[in-house]
Amino acid sequence: MPILPVTAERLFVQRNGRALLDVEKLTISGGGTTVLVGPNGAGKSLLLKVLAALHQADTGRVLWNGVPPDRQRYCRFGMVLQTPVLLRRSARANIEFALRAVGCNGSEARERAQSALEAARLLPLANASARVLSGGEMQCLALARALATEPDLLFLDEPTSSLDPASMQTIEAMVRSASKDGMRIVVIAHDLAQARRLGDEIIFMHRGKIVERAPTLPFFQSPGTEDARDFIAGKILV
Amino acid sequence: MKKTIASLVTGAALFLAAASFVPAYAGEFILLQSTTSTQNSGLYDHLLPIFEEKTGIEVRVVAVGTGQAIKNAGNCDGDLLLVHAKSAEDVFVAEGSGKQRRDMMYNDFVLVGPSSDPAAIKGLADINAALKQIAAAKAPFASRGDDSGTHKKEISLWKKAGVETVAHSGKWYRETGSGMGATLNAAVGMEAYVLTDRATWISFGNRAGHEILVEGDPDLFNQYGVVTIDPDHCPNIKSAAADRFVDWLLGPEGQAAIADYRLDGQQLFFPNAENGDS
Amino acid sequence: MQDFAASFFEAFRLVLGLNPGLLEIVWLSLKVSMTAVIIAAIVGLPIGAFLAVARFPGRGLLVVTITALMGLPPVVVGLVVYLLLSNAGALGPLQLLYTPTAMIIAQTILVVPIIAALAGQTLEDLNGEYRDQLMLYGLGSLARLRTLLWEGRYSLMTALLAGFGRAIAEVGAVIIVGGNINHVTRVMTTAIALETSKGNLALALGLGIILVILAILVNALVFLLRAAAERSAYA
Numbered sequence: 001m002p003i004l005p006v007t008a009e010r011l012f013v014q015r016n017g018r019a020l021l022d023v024e025k026l027t028i029s030g031g032g033t034t035v036l037v038g039p040n041g042a043g044k045s046l047l048l049k050v051l052a053a054l055h056q057a058d059t060g061r062v063l064w065n066g067v068p069p070d071r072q073r074y075c076r077f078g079m080v081l082q083t084p085v086l087l088r089r090s091a092r093a094n095i096e097f098a099l100r101a102v103g104c105n106g107s108e109a110r111e112r113a114q115s116a117l118e119a120a121r122l123l124p125l126a127n128a129s130a131r132v133l134s135g136g137e138m139q140c141l142a143l144a145r146a147l148a149t150e151p152d153l154l155f156l157d158e159p160t161s162s163l164d165p166a167s168m169q170t171i172e173a174m175v176r177s178a179s180k181d182g183m184r185i186v187v188i189a190h191d192l193a194q195a196r197r198l199g200d201e202i203i204f205m206h207r208g209k210i211v212e213r214a215p216t217l218p219f220f221q222s223p224g225t226e227d228a229r230d231f232i233a234g235k236i237l238v
Numbered sequence: 239m240k241k242t243i244a245s246l247v248t249g250a251a252l253f254l255a256a257a258s259f260v261p262a263y264a265g266e267f268i269l270l271q272s273t274t275s276t277q278n279s280g281l282y283d284h285l286l287p288i289f290e291e292k293t294g295i296e297v298r299v300v301a302v303g304t305g306q307a308i309k310n311a312g313n314c315d316g317d318l319l320l321v322h323a324k325s326a327e328d329v330f331v332a333e334g335s336g337k338q339r340r341d342m343m344y345n346d347f348v349l350v351g352p353s354s355d356p357a358a359i360k361g362l363a364d365i366n367a368a369l370k371q372i373a374a375a376k377a378p379f380a381s382r383g384d385d386s387g388t389h390k391k392e393i394s395l396w397k398k399a400g401v402e403t404v405a406h407s408g409k410w411y412r413e414t415g416s417g418m419g420a421t422l423n424a425a426v427g428m429e430a431y432v433l434t435d436r437a438t439w440i441s442f443g444n445r446a447g448h449e450i451l452v453e454g455d456p457d458l459f460n461q462y463g464v465v466t467i468d469p470d471h472c473p474n475i476k477s478a479a480a481d482r483f484v485d486w487l488l489g490p491e492g493q494a495a496i497a498d499y500r501l502d503g504q505q506l507f508f509p510n511a512e513n514g515d516s
Numbered sequence: 517m518q519d520f521a522a523s524f525f526e527a528f529r530l531v532l533g534l535n536p537g538l539l540e541i542v543w544l545s546l547k548v549s550m551t552a553v554i555i556a557a558i559v560g561l562p563i564g565a566f567l568a569v570a571r572f573p574g575r576g577l578l579v580v581t582i583t584a585l586m587g588l589p590p591v592v593v594g595l596v597v598y599l600l601l602s603n604a605g606a607l608g609p610l611q612l613l614y615t616p617t618a619m620i621i622a623q624t625i626l627v628v629p630i631i632a633a634l635a636g637q638t639l640e641d642l643n644g645e646y647r648d649q650l651m652l653y654g655l656g657s658l659a660r661l662r663t664l665l666w667e668g669r670y671s672l673m674t675a676l677l678a679g680f681g682r683a684i685a686e687v688g689a690v691i692i693v694g695g696n697i698n699h700v701t702r703v704m705t706t707a708i709a710l711e712t713s714k715g716n717l718a719l720a721l722g723l724g725i726i727l728v729i730l731a732i733l734v735n736a737l738v739f740l741l742r743a744a745a746e747r748s749a750y751a
Contacts, residue, residue: 054648074654085649088667101653269614269695278714283698300614300695314603315613419713444715474603474611 003064003076003153004184005029006051011060013046013208021046021057022208028153033175033185035199035216037192039237042205044188045082048155051186052079075102078151082158084142086130091122094130095145102149112148120144120174136167143171147178154178156187160194172198192232196220204228206237267296268479271308271316273387274417276462277301279437279506284499289486295479303417305385311335311465314472317480319465322387322435327463337468342487343496343507344461347391348439349452350422351377351431359431365455369399376410378430382421383413387460392433395457422448435460437506462507464488487511519718526722527729538723542730545703548616548690549683552623553631556679560628561672564635565661569643579636585629590622590688597622597693614695619703622689627679634675635668642668670742677735684731704730 006028013021021043028034028051036044049055051062053069064073087094095116099109117123120140125133130141139159146154156175160168175198179185189195195202195216202219204212204227212219212228223229231237276282277299286297300310304321311319312335319336321327330336349368351359357375359368372379381403382389396403403411412430414421418438425432426446434442439450452458464484469477486492493509500506530538567579599605601613601621612618642664650660665672687705694701696710704727711720 049648052652054651071654071656074652077652079652081648085646087663088670098653101655269697274713278710298614298695298697298700300697310602313605314608417713419715422715423712423717442715443719444717472603474608 001065001067001073003073005065006153007063007066008051009060009063011047011050011057011062013043013050013055013057019208021050023047023060023210026051026210028184028186031179031182031184032200033179033187033198034201034203035195036186036188036203036205037195037231038205038211039231043208044205045157046208047205048079048157048186048188052077052155054079075149076152077155078146078149078153079155080139080142080146080157080159082161084138086133086138086141088129088131090127091130091133091141092117092126094141095148098145098149116144116148119147121170136163136170139163140167140170140174143174147174147183151183153184154186156185158188158190161190168194192220204231206231265294265296266476266479267298268317268476268483269315270297270299270318270320270483271311272299272301272320273304273307273322273462274301274419275322275388275435275438276320276507278419279441280501281437281496281499281507285487285492285495288495289483289492292491293482293486295482297483303382303384303386304388304390311467314467314474317467317475317477318483319467320462321465322460322462323390324461324463326387326390327465330465334468335471337466339463339465340484340488341510342462342464343493343509343511344459345436345507346453347388347433347458347460348436348450349431349433349458350425350439350448351451352429353447353449354429355451357431360451362452363454365395365452365457366399368452369395369401372431373399373401373406373410376406378410378412378428380421380425380428380430380432381411381413382418383415384417386418388418388433388435391460395433398457437501440501440504440506461510519721522718523721523725526718527725530722531726538726540699541702541704541707542726544616544701545684545705545727546730546734548619548703549623549680552620552627552683553676553680555620555624556627556631556683557676559624560631560675560679561635561665562661563628563632564637564675565639565665567632567636568639568664569647569657569661579633582629582636583633586633588626588629590626590686590690591692593622593625594689594692597625597689601693613693614697614701616694616701618693619690619701622693623683623686626686626689627683630679630682631675634678635672638668638671638675639664642671670746673738673742677738680734681731684727684734 008023008026011021011023012019036047038044046055050057053062062069087097089097092113095113096109099112104112117126120143122137122141122144125137130138133141143159160171163171172194175185175187187198189198199216201213201215203210204219206227212224214224219228220232223232227237282299290296300316302310304323304326307319307321308326308330310316312330319330320342327336327339331339349359349365357372357377359371362368381392407413412428414424416424418434419442421432422434422438422442423444426444426448464487466480466484467475469475488511493511496507496509497505567575567582597618598613600607601610601618602608603613612621646664646667650663655663685705687709690703691706691709694703694706696702696706704723708720708723708727711723
């Protein structure tokens, strides 16, 4: 059962009377990379969690290919959380665990973990404890783990925040290559330059709402709203 | 979830069942509910190996206060009762829990106290007078306060002396609510007088400055009795093996073994089975 | 001070002389308390895990109750188990009173709340960190719990050791249900109680010193095992 298209209708999440998420309608389908941008607190992470069925919206619904999300289809879905959660095992074992969770048998998991480590240039650290890696290595490992299961849809929540340029380059290359192979990717970017580099289209969020959704080039050249213009210009939005 | 918990609990139960079979005691044994003095004085370490050697029956001793021992035996948690409170033993038989009570041996109680002896009772031959003096001097007195044989004896002695201890409880009259050993430790710690059986005192290791002050009064006589349990009341008990032990204890061999037991050269218990059959 | 010196002397004398009586009660102490901790872990860890992840009305009350039960008085537990196992009690026909099994039952009851409460806390913290990631693996609630238990295994060791410490050190319960029968149910703590009641304070304290050393050895052993396991996990 496929996961795409992912659709959301009338999503609303509020806390203490403040709307954290208020999305009338959203569809993620086709291919390419969508970059979510917007000021802190715009609801980007929450939107991804609600679409991923990790968080239940107060009202509205999320559908994966027309039916509510179910546990089985997580095997077609990958996500790297903002702070990657790595199991207390070796880097290799982390990837193998993910592969076995999607139904790979032992030898298949070993082989695919090996190639995932190679692709992420993590082989030298394969047997190191995942919890003692550097921030960049952890992000790389979390991405490699998500990619190893070859999901149809991949969510990345600021995968390069506070990383050194070299790690950032590795991660962006991995994302681009996955996108080229046909994986549907939605990535939250804090850095507009990164949004330009990775995105086929941009979704701009502000105060829990999707303010604008447009292909990358038009979005940056002629944003359709005042808020988007100010955001691109580097002004502080409140 | 439910199923897993159920299977875990089952597993634990099986484990428990298996664990209970592990201990390596296969031979026949009986359970003796006993007063503490016979245990603490080392008498059982002397007697039981002789009996076990002869009959192959192991005697397991649960040493608690006389009150608790009678209670436990009444719950059928023992095959035999060995205590020192004749009236309570008689009640135990009369109520139907016990089958037969017989005298086994005796020793005596002694009044122990600090060598400073604030009530000046040292050397008195009369326990009655000694207790009256303690009460008059309001000198600290440590009582078992635990319904044990020694406690029952002590209460009867106070009664005879005409002293109402209840009124003084918590003042100079201090109830420890503990076994003989713990009470002796407490008495030593607070320089108090205390009534104890001679066997426990002789074998007691923490006498500090305490010594025997009053002894030899006929009122201080301490009779130990052995009571068989009525199998009609407790169908599970091992009557036959318990009877063998009683026969041996009260017979010439057991009685001689009791008389043989000495600590620091002193005889602790005096067999008197022939005299006391009732 | 003289008493303390004498106690250490007694402790050394007992240990160096490899006193067979001492070995017997040390072995029984370890056997009873370790068995109790193993059973308590089998029962308590799932309870803790369940409390950590489940949300249901009355959960707070249950957590408070279990946490409070960490302070169960051993004497009370001993008394309850005695009443159950007594020939006059509901489980009398099992003939378990005054056996090591009775002692294991009593200690298990004492240790379960400790393991459940400490494990519950550990796993709740861990679940806060892991929940989303484990959901993303598509794991069912049981598989998630299993993963949490495995991920928290080193912290959970501390809960088990706390339980072991409680079990090996308590005297109130085992003396009632075990009866302190020589060669059958006499363990370190009941032997200490007995020697104290005989006024052999130095010997009692000597046994106490050995008990403490024993507890340190068990903890050190677990510490070493854990270090070795961590090494081999990443070798």
